[in-house]
Amino acid sequence: MVYFEFEEIGNLIDVDVAVTTWERIILREREGEQYLVSGGAPKVVKPPTTDYNFMLSLINLVKVSDVSVSFEGLMNSISFEAAAKWVQENGFPEVEHYYLDGAYAWLSLSRFRREVVTLWLLFHLWLALLYEDEKEITRYLQSLAARNISDFSFRRKKITAQQFISDLIDQRLKEMQPRISAYLPNPRILLHTNNLFTVAYFQLALLITQKDETKGKNLKVCPIEEGGCGNLFWGHGNRKFCPLCDRRTAYSRRKKKNKNSN
Numbered sequence: 001m002v003y004f005e006f007e008e009i010g011n012l013i014d015v016d017v018a019v020t021t022w023e024r025i026i027l028r029e030r031e032g033e034q035y036l037v038s039g040g041a042p043k044v045v046k047p048p049t050t051d052y053n054f055m056l057s058l059i060n061l062v063k064v065s066d067v068s069v070s071f072e073g074l075m076n077s078i079s080f081e082a083a084a085k086w087v088q089e090n091g092f093p094e095v096e097h098y099y100l101d102g103a104y105a106w107l108s109l110s111r112f113r114r115e116v117v118t119l120w121l122l123f124h125l126w127l128a129l130l131y132e133d134e135k136e137i138t139r140y141l142q143s144l145a146a147r148n149i150s151d152f153s154f155r156r157k158k159i160t161a162q163q164f165i166s167d168l169i170d171q172r173l174k175e176m177q178p179r180i181s182a183y184l185p186n187p188r189i190l191l192h193t194n195n196l197f198t199v200a201y202f203q204l205a206l207l208i209t210q211k212d213e214t215k216g217k218n219l220k221v222c223p224i225e226e227g228g229c230g231n232l233f234w235g236h237g238n239r240k241f242c243p244l245c246d247r248r249t250a251y252s253r254r255k256k257k258n259k260n261s262n
Contacts, residue, residue, distance in 0.1 A: 017193055019091030020105075021045050025084035027109070030101070034080070036087055036112060038105040047090050047196065052234035053243055054090075055119070055203035060231040061086060062120040068139065071146055074120065075113040083112050093196035115197045118144070119204065122165055126208055129161050137161050144168075165208070172201040 023040025047054060064077040087093070087107070093115070097106035121144050128136035141161050176193045193199060207219075220235050222228030222242040233242035 017196070017199060018044055018046050019196060021088060021091045025088045027080050027084070034109040035106045036084060036092070036109055037103045038092070039103065042104070045091060047199070052203055052207055055200040055207070056232045056234060057086065057090070058116050058200050059120050059123050061116050071117060071143055074117045075110070078113045078116060080109060083109060091196065119200055122168060123204060125161055126165055126204070169201050169205050172198055173205065176202060
């Protein structure tokens with residue numbers, strides 16, 4: 001087996017992925033399980049796959065901040081409405097059934113929630129490692145291990161967490177394939193996938209390999225006290241609010257909050 005290890009091969013331009021969005025996403029039940037189901041007219045879009053905010057938009061769907069809540073509790077914090085809105089805007093991250101009962105695409109709500117919560121836990125486990133918070137490392141790791149995602153055995157917590165992150169992301173990236181685009185004047189290597197969960201895990205892998213000072217500077221929280229929404233986002237320079245909260249929106253919320261408090 002041969003491994004190519006590199007610090008940089010040019011610059012990442014894109015992940016080659018196109019998805020179909022739909023006018024609406026419907027909740028339907030089949031054999032006792034709830035599904036996100038496509039409805040209305042389709043539209044092919046190309047999601048912003050090189051922007052970390054794509055991955056963070058999935059992570060922000062989890063609304064429980066206390067990791068002591070069970071894995072199922074974290075899953076249930078993702079409402080159908082929030083999941084449907086995400087799929088409507090970004091497309092199905094993956095499809096379990098095609099052309100079934102008059103609908104083109106079906107994805108079980110539990111599958112969607114499970115992948116998002118796994119991504120959320122991995123992200124926060126990495127943050128705990130970054131800030132060397134042993135207590136949080138143990139808590140997040142236990143939440144992941146409780147789902148039997150991995151059966152790895154380790155000697156020390158820190159090695160456990162790092163190896164867990166590496167191996168789990170590696171599992172998720174196996175279906176991503178490199179392709180060469182040799183057209184001059186700009187030949188490129190593309191990474192191809194049909195799965196948006198894979199894209200999110202790839203972005204997490206890229207984020208982990210960023211320099212620590214870059215992570216600390218650009219990974220931000222949209223400030224609730226100033227009219228923001230509290231979501232995590234990736235922003236450069238002096239950017240204070242996430243892509244969903246422009247300054248006008250934040251100002252309006254802040255003004256309304258001040259009015260209600262008087």
